[in-house]
Amino acid sequence: MQDKNKTQLYIQLSRHNEVQEGPVRLTDVAKVYGLGTEEKKKLDAVELLCIKKGAFGRYSLSAGEIADKLLAKYPRYDPVFLGDPEIVLEYPRPQNRTGIRDWIWTAFVSAVIFVGSAFTIMTFIRECDLDDLFAGIYDHLGMANAADMHGIEIGFAIGMGAGMLLYFNHFGRFRLQNEPTPMEMEMHQYMEDAEETVLETGNTKGEDE
Numbered sequence: 527m528q529d530k531n532k533t534q535l536y537i538q539l540s541r542h543n544e545v546q547e548g549p550v551r552l553t554d555v556a557k558v559y560g561l562g563t564e565e566k567k568k569l570d571a572v573e574l575l576c577i578k579k580g581a582f583g584r585y586s587l588s589a590g591e592i593a594d595k596l597l598a599k600y601p602r603y604d605p606v607f608l609g610d611p612e613i614v615l616e617y618p619r620p621q622n623r624t625g626i627r628d629w630i631w632t633a634f635v636s637a638v639i640f641v642g643s644a645f646t647i648m649t650f651i652r653e654c655d656l657d658d659l660f661a662g663i664y665d666h667l668g669m670a671n672a673a674d675m676h677g678i679e680i681g682f683a684i685g686m687g688a689g690m691l692l693y694f695n696h697f698g699r700f701r702l703q704n705e706p707t708p709m710e711m712e713m714h715q716y717m718e719d720a721e722e723t724v725l726e727t728g729n730t731k732g733e734d735e
Contacts, residue, residue, distance in 0.1 A: 532604040535560045535569070539589065539609045542721060544616050547581070549573045552596070555587070555613055569603075572596055577617050584724045585615040614721045647686070656682075 536559040543555045552558070553570035561569065574587065574595050589607040596605055651657075660678045695707040706714070 532602055533561070534604045534606060536606050536608055537589075537592070539592075539607060539611075539613050541610050542614050542616065542717065544618065545577060546617065547577050547579045549576045550615060552592070555615065556592070569596065569600065572599055577615075582617050582619045584720070585617070586612055586725050587615060588612045612725045614724050 537552075538557045538559065540555055540557075545554055550573070551570060552572045552574060555574070558566050558569050572595055574592055575585070577585070589611045593605050593607070596603060660682075663678060694709065695705065
């Protein structure tokens with residue numbers, strides 16, 4: 527039962543939050559509703575925890591811990607939390623790569639992907655014996671003499687490339703549709719799994735703490 531002497535407020539927690547060293551305040555991880563502007567500013571400034579310099583990693587924070595911090599400073603409020611009861615704070619390592627290093631790394635990864643994809647496709651073609659299959663198609667169509675023109679093979683290659691572009695939904699910065707790409711969905715699933723692991727096993731702090 528709500529205490530009539532307390533002011534009820536609603537706190538919308540954000541599941542994943544990127545933070546930096548130093549104090550982490552309520553405004554960094556949540557939005558407060560149900561209060562006036564001045565009261566909201568006071569609550570937004572409440573410090574929830576302090577991250578040490580160089581302590582890179584992910585941290586977990588629960589709604590109960592946030593409530594304790596708020597009520598310790600402002601006991602007249604009655605917080606109601608919306609969303610996930612636990613959140614993840616990520617303190618990422620800074621990326622200090624030079625432009626040349628990025629280009630070299632991109633070229634290396636692209637070469638590995640190209641060679642690996644080509645090898646996979648050639649293995650598939652050899653395994654399925656597509657040469658005999660195409661020859662049989664030419665024969666059934668009465669176009670045995672056209673086999674030397676490699677028309678079906680060319681169409682197969684173009685169709686495979688077009689199919690991959692349609693499946694992955696983008697080429698460079700050009701996007702065919704506004705829907706998330708399969709890679710984006712896989713990365714989203716990976717982030718969700720990582721966050722669940724952090725919440726279940728505890729904080730994953732860097733070695734430099």
